[in-house]
Every structure is written in structure tokens, then in C-alpha cells.
Amino acid sequence: MKQPLVPVVPMSHTAHIRSHRKPRRTATSTIAVRAGVAGGVLSTLAVAGASSAASAAEPVTQTLELPTLTADLAAQVAQSADATQQAAANYQLQAERDAAAAEAAKQAKADLAEAKKKAEARKKAAEEARQAAAERAARDAERPSLTTQTATTATVSAPAGGSVATVLAFLQAQVGDAYVMGATGPNAWDCSSLVQAAFKQVGVDLPRVSQDQSMVGTDIPLSQIQAGDILYWGGKGSAYHVGVYIGNGQYLDAANPSKGVVIQDLSGYPASGAVRVL
Template sequence: MSHTAHIPSHRKPRRSASKIALRAGVAGGVLSTLAVAGASGPAFAAEPVTETIEMPTITADFSTQVAQSADATAQAAANYELQAERDAAFAKAAKQAKSDQALAEKKAEAKKKAEAEAKRKAEEARASRSAERTTLSTASAKSDAVAPASGSVASVIAFLKAQLGDAYVMGGTGPNSWDCSGLTQAAFAQAGISLPRVSQDQSTAGTPVSLDSLQVGDLLYWGSAGSAYHVGVYIGNGQYLDAANPSKGVVIQDLSGYPATGAVRLL
């Protein structure tokens, strides 16, 4: 303790915490003012400080502006996020559309190739049948007996000739007795052709052809198309094979003796 501490004039006054807090709240401008006053000389040293600088206060309008600015910022962020989501969805949809288009094009190309292949096979089959008919017609021109050949037409003719001599029975479908449509139905089944059961329906089952341009394997009918009462198969050389009637059974006959009304081509 100083040797002059007991003298009142040398004691330093203690400041309370509340006064310190009050003075701490004064703006830095006040301190600046005091510093300037102290530097100006002794003449001003004893003068009390009477000027203060007030800190700006936050008004209600300013608070509202701050809140509005915050809302605007939040809204802008939400809009940006929404736009980003839309852009992502659009990009995903565009990618999916591109993928779907590529798949559709691939399927279309595969379908095109399949159709071309089917057309090629159909043309080959038609050419083969035409060659078979030519072979059979040539052979029948040399002999009443038709020489067997490979292929669907030949299988039909071979089956029919194998039934020669079988009995005719109304409603018969084989294997040893037939009626006219039962025999033709079974014969064309050998070539994979599914014919209706009765003569009326068989007479409209294929493509109509002129009797002047008959080919081996054409189905002949008697009566009008759609209401025919008898059918047989042309085997070339002006002849046909049919299950004629109970007195004849399955036979080969000349068209000149019993001319057909019309014909259809099934092969």
C-alpha cells in the first residue's frame, strides 16, 4: 500500500459496474471527441464533455425490409431448386424418349427383316410348287399315271392315288372308305392345308381359277361356289381323282366325261 493512500486527495475513485456498462455503450465517436479535446491544450482540459453521438436504431420499417429481403432470398432459392428439378426431369424424359426411339427403330428394323424373310420364303415356296406342277403335268402328258415328285403337291397326289379302289361311303373319312369331301380333306392335310369338312365350304376355300388354266393339285367342284355338291382333285392330262359314288368308289376319271363347274387353287 502507498504511503499516501490514507490521504483522500490521492485516492482513486472506484467506478461501479453499472457506470462502466453505461459508458461502454457510448459510441466510439464520443471517445474520439474526448481525445481531440485533450490534445487541444490545458484550456480545454477542465471543460466537461457535453456532445454525444447516438447509435442508429433499428426501426420497424427496417425490420420489415430485412424480413422481406429474407423472404425474397428464400423464394429465389425455392424457385432455383424447382427449376433444377424441372431441368433434371426434362433431361431424364429426353433420355428416356431417345432410348424408346432407339428401341422402336430396332424393333421396326427387326420386323422389316422378318417380313422380307417371310416374303422370300413365300416366293421360294411358290416357285417350288410351280416347278412341281410343271413336272407332274409333263409326266402326266406322257402317261396316264402321274409320277410322284417331292413337295406338297406330290404328297397330295400320292395320298389320293394310294386310296384308289377304296369304297365310297357317305360321311366316310377313311382310312378305307370315303365320301368326296372326306377324301380331299385328308389329301390336302398331307400338305398342311386345313380344309373345311363339306363340299360347299371347300369350293370357296382357295383362290378361284379358270378351268382353262388348271394345274395339278387344283381342287375341282361341281355345282356353284359355296353350294357345291361334289369335289375332286385335278391330276393332269385332263383327269381328276375323286371318291365318285357308291358304285365306283375312289377312281380316276376324265373331265371330258363329267366336266367340273369350277376350281380353286390351294397350293
């Protein structure tokens, strides 16, 4: 049998009797709670966002300054690179200048040595020319007349039994003696006095000076000379130097003050002519 429905009387809001049942939330309270939670979350997000924004604000400022700092740094780097390049260029230029100066000094030293060598050669040639001129002047002073002397000496001939070997032996014994203009031995000679003394050993009296010695005896072509022939340098009758051919392309003479009495190769100082008196 069904029980009759008993109307439920709402409880007063002042009722203080606890119910063992958990109160139900209404849709409105649920929405409110959700709204509160959502608001809290949004508030938290807002605070976090604000904090993040605040934190992000500083890098923005730095980011704005970085281009300026980077540009300055780039300019400084560029200036430093330019300075380094310029310094390197200066060092290279200086090195090239130093190398050029060293090369110039080396060349100048070589040129100076060559000039000194040439000057010494010219001085030697001048001295020899001066000595030859002095000898020529001495010869000219000693003879009263070339014509008279030539007539006298042209008839000189070797005595019977004259020996070329004796002449050559005497000449070779004088090798190493000094050359002195006008000297006639026994340890110093000039060219003509040595030749005169050599032939005197076999009884041949020759004139004292070179010019006259070139006029005695028989003229011999240089291609046919033999040991003992007198060689002369300069014109016949005006020779400025004499020596004696000793064979094998060599001759012996009182050369000059720097050499003295020596044996030399005829190829190095070819004679002008030759005469034979033995």
C-alpha cells in the first residue's frame, strides 16, 4: 500500500541541526568557484607575465645598446687592423731600404776596389813610361850624334870563338838583381847596361843605350830568332827597351824597378824587332 506523499517543508536558514549529508553545490556556486579559480590563475599568470615582462625589459634595453657597442668595437678592430697593416708595410719598406743600402754598400766597395786596382795599374804604367822616357833622355844625352854612333856600331861583329852560352850564363847569373836607371852592375842594372855587360863577356863591345843597340848586327825576323839574339821594343834606332832571347819563347831583361832582372814570356810582351851579333 502506497504511503501518502508528505510535503517537504524547507528548512530555515537559521536551523543549526547538522546534516550528515554533504551539502550540494549549486550551479551558481560552482560557476563562482570556477570563476574564482580562473581569476586566480589569471592573476597568477598576470603577475608572472608582469614579472616576465619586467625581466624581459632589461634585455630589450641591452639589445638596443648592443648595435652601438658592436659598431664601436668594429671600428676599433678596423683601426687596429689598419694600424697593423701600416706597421707591417713600414717594416717591409724599411727592410727593403736596408737591403738596398747593403747592396749599394757592397757595390760601392767593389767599385772602390776596382777603381783602386785601375789606379794602381795606371800608376804603374805611368811609372814605366816615365822610366822609359828618362832612359831615352839619358841615352840621347850620352851620344853626341845618332848618325855617328850608328856608323860606328853598325860594324860591330863577334870575335872568333864568341859563345852564346857564355852570354846566357852571365845573364842568368844576374836574375834577381835590382833595376836602377843608369846602373851598370854588379848588383843593379838598367836594360841596356845588362845587355852590354853580357856581350862584353865574349868580347863584343855594344853601345851603352837601347837605341844604338837596336842598330848593331844583323836584323832578324821575329819568326827566326835564336837564343842570344838581342830583342828591342820601339822603333829601330829609337828603341826604348832591350833584352836577350834565351829560347823557348822566353827572354831575359832588366825589366823595371818592381821586377828587377827577370825571365819573361815573349808572348806576354812581344818585341818590335831583333838583331844578331853572335
